Amino acid sequence: MMTTLLKLEGIETYIDQFHILHDVGFEVPKGEVTVLLGRNGAGKTTTLRTIMGLNPATQGSVTFNGKDITKLPPYKVAKEGIGYVPEDQGIFGDLTVGENMRVAMQKEDDSTHERMEWVLNLFPDLKTFWNKPGGQLSGGQKQMLAIARAYMNESELLLIDEPSKGLAPIVVEKVMESIQEMKEKTTIVLVEQNFLMASRIGDRFYILDDGQTVHQGQMNELEKDESLKKKYLGIA
Amino acid sequence: MTNLQMNKSTMAYTLCAIALLALPFGYDNRTILFLITQVFIFGIFAMSYDLLLGFTGIVSFGHAMFFGIGAYSVSIILDRNEPTMFYLVIGAIVAMAIAGLVSFIAGILTLRLKSHFYAMLTLALAGLFLVAAEKWRSLTKGNDGFVLQIPELFRDRTNLYLTCLISLIVLFFLVRRFTQSPLGRILMAIRENEQRVESIGFDIMHYKVIASVVSGVVASFAGVLYILSLRFVDTSVFATEVTLDALLMTIIGGVGTLIGPIIGAGIIEFAHHWLSELSDVHWIFERWIILFGIIYILAVIFFPRGIVGSLMHMWGKKRYKKHNQTKNEQKKVAS
Numbered sequence: 001m002m003t004t005l006l007k008l009e010g011i012e013t014y015i016d017q018f019h020i021l022h023d024v025g026f027e028v029p030k031g032e033v034t035v036l037l038g039r040n041g042a043g044k045t046t047t048l049r050t051i052m053g054l055n056p057a058t059q060g061s062v063t064f065n066g067k068d069i070t071k072l073p074p075y076k077v078a079k080e081g082i083g084y085v086p087e088d089q090g091i092f093g094d095l096t097v098g099e100n101m102r103v104a105m106q107k108e109d110d111s112t113h114e115r116m117e118w119v120l121n122l123f124p125d126l127k128t129f130w131n132k133p134g135g136q137l138s139g140g141q142k143q144m145l146a147i148a149r150a151y152m153n154e155s156e157l158l159l160i161d162e163p164s165k166g167l168a169p170i171v172v173e174k175v176m177e178s179i180q181e182m183k184e185k186t187t188i189v190l191v192e193q194n195f196l197m198a199s200r201i202g203d204r205f206y207i208l209d210d211g212q213t214v215h216q217g218q219m220n221e222l223e224k225d226e227s228l229k230k231k232y233l234g235i236a
Numbered sequence: 237m238t239n240l241q242m243n244k245s246t247m248a249y250t251l252c253a254i255a256l257l258a259l260p261f262g263y264d265n266r267t268i269l270f271l272i273t274q275v276f277i278f279g280i281f282a283m284s285y286d287l288l289l290g291f292t293g294i295v296s297f298g299h300a301m302f303f304g305i306g307a308y309s310v311s312i313i314l315d316r317n318e319p320t321m322f323y324l325v326i327g328a329i330v331a332m333a334i335a336g337l338v339s340f341i342a343g344i345l346t347l348r349l350k351s352h353f354y355a356m357l358t359l360a361l362a363g364l365f366l367v368a369a370e371k372w373r374s375l376t377k378g379n380d381g382f383v384l385q386i387p388e389l390f391r392d393r394t395n396l397y398l399t400c401l402i403s404l405i406v407l408f409f410l411v412r413r414f415t416q417s418p419l420g421r422i423l424m425a426i427r428e429n430e431q432r433v434e435s436i437g438f439d440i441m442h443y444k445v446i447a448s449v450v451s452g453v454v455a456s457f458a459g460v461l462y463i464l465s466l467r468f469v470d471t472s473v474f475a476t477e478v479t480l481d482a483l484l485m486t487i488i489g490g491v492g493t494l495i496g497p498i499i500g501a502g503i504i505e506f507a508h509h510w511l512s513e514l515s516d517v518h519w520i521f522e523r524w525i526i527l528f529g530i531i532y533i534l535a536v537i538f539f540p541r542g543i544v545g546s547l548m549h550m551w552g553k554k555r556y557k558k559h560n561q562t563k564n565e566q567k568k569v570a571s
Contacts, residue, residue: 052435078437090432092425094492102418103425104436153437 005030005157005187006051006082010060013043013050020046021057024213026206028157033179033188035202035219037195037233043211044191045087048159051189052084053077064157079106083155087162089146093135097126100134100145104152112152118185119148122178140171144178157187164194176201195233199223207233249495253405260394269397270465271509275502276400277461280407281478282485282497284454289483290492291415292447293427295351298342298358300478301365302452304471305338306331306459308369308376311384311469319385324464331456339452343445359476366474381470390464400461404498407454412494414450423447427492484528488535490542499543507531 006028013021021043028034036044049055051062053074062070069077078084092100105112120127123144129137134145143163150158163179164172176197179188183201192198198205198219205222207215215228222228260269281303288294310327317323346357369376390396414420422443425433430440463469472478482497485504490496511524520526539546 054431054435073439074431074434075437075439078435084435086432086435090429090435092428092432094428095421095424099421099424103421103433106437149436 003030004028005065006189007063008047008051008060009063011047011050011057011062012059013046013055013057015046015055020055020211021050022211023060024050024208024211025060026213026216028187028189029204030187032203033183033190033201035198035205036189036191036208037198037205037222038208039233040193042208044208045161046211047208048084048086048161048189048191051077051159052082078153081154081156083150083153083158085143085146085150085158085160085163087165089142091134091137091142091145094133096131096133097137097145098130100149101126101152104149106153112154115152115154119151122181123148138171139167140175143167143171143175147175147178147182151182151186155186157189158182159189159191161191162193163190164192164197172197195229249408253401256401257398260397266393269393271505273393273397273400273465275498275505276397276404277458277465278481278485278501278505279404279498280461281455281458282482282489282501283408283411283494284451284458285479285482286486286491286494286497287411287415287447287451287454289486290494290497291420291427292423292444293351293430294347294444294447295355296358297355297476297479298360298362299451299455299482300474300476301358301362302335302339302455303459303462303478304362304365304369304474305335306456307463307469307473308459309334309456310460311382311463312375314386315382315384319387321387321389324387324390328457328460331460332453335452335456336449339448340445343448344441347441347444347448362474362476362479366471369471369474376469376471379471381468381472383468384463386464386467396464400465403457403461407457408494408498411450411454415494419443419446424492484532486542487532488539488542490544490546490548493542493544493548496542496544503543504528 004027008027009025011021011024012019013024024043024047026034036047038044046055050057051069053069053072053076057070060070061068064077064080064082067080069080072080092103095103101116105116125141126145126148129141134142137145147158147160147163150160160179163175167175172194179190180201182188190198190202192202199222202219205215205217205219206213207228256272259272263269281299284302285296285299288296288299306328309331310324313323313327313330342358342361346354346361349357370378372378390399415423422433422438425436426440426443433443434440459473462473481504485500486497487500488503489498489500507528508524511521511527514521515524535542541549
């Protein structure tokens, strides 16, 4: 039976005076990759930021593991077990790769060391550049560091915002392969413009348009639905 | 920083410290020794400011209030009691406790604000302390200030010099340890991106308040030493110029480097001294503050990283170039 890990209901979010999200709602099943699709400005990033408490919802509710986290500040949301990889990766440029990773460790115990070992095997580049400042990494390495760091924080759910943005196709491939592997360990909500990539790793999708959830379903259904893809994603 | 680099820098600092410890035994120019003592004191003060500005990204215009709290607390206790070591230690403890408490309360009340609002509020708070010191004449003797007796041990300039130097060394290594600890790394991360640190799971307010308290306590200790060197206190210890001096020392020396502000303190203190002496040569040197303004503008335009920051940057670039050269040579050999 499907267990819901994250549930959004009737979310309304404003950024300053602008009404960005209108009645957004969706469910994220445990152990799956849920992809948020939609054109630029559809409200995908704001949805992730609302879940994290960075742009808190004015109405509606965000439930994680059965607990209402709508009004929690971002650090408490993270402590609940949600990791966030923002669009700009959010690497601490002056800190080394190692320091970036250690900052994310809430505690140092066997399970954290196991996580560290696993994630470094997944992204061996991070081991190579362990003492290099984060700001000097390439775009792909920064993305890997951002994902690894979010995972280090004992995250049960990872929110990943456009991991392929601005990366060379070969690097995108590598990042996506890593996300595919992470799928075995954690639940993922992925915002992705690259439909081909998203369809490869996603299990279920939600389409956002003009700040509303307009469609949902299984990823394999969307792949076959040409009219839907054309209407909301501009894919002919 | 690698272990080898760290050892190298620790060795360089140790050699510098030994040379400075030996200085008063081979050089007895009282003016210069007094000046260097002032450099040590302002070095501690600027280092405490760097902890806020350079490591946590907090801009404060009211840092002088902690310096003033240190200065007045110890002065009042020594003035109202016997000028013994016991009362000096009590005074220093009281100074640091008050500074810790004030920075804690001020931090809780103000650190939620955005940087520029915080800066203005700290300016107002420091102004409040300045006005209180001016008006509470029964305690502070107002703008006139007062001369105080200090323990016998510190009446000897060499002893005071050594005490200030040892305090600087100990505090430098303690603060360095603090900035290299996991907590220090979080502070640096806050400086870079507050929102990101929050979404990793850290309550940034909590860490900012810790930085503010540590910085305030260290600054108050600098105020205690300052009074021992001057043996006089007046309301100028709360003046905005004191904070601006610390800001200038930190920016010229190198923000976020700890050693930079100490070097900056040396440059500013010696520049104060020499430029004032040159007032007989030309009237412009009477207005040395104008020259400082020019130095400040030039430093921000041409050396935004400060002296130490620029040197470290140049050194880093050189190492990177060398590393790339070696890598290319290895590739050539391999092919």
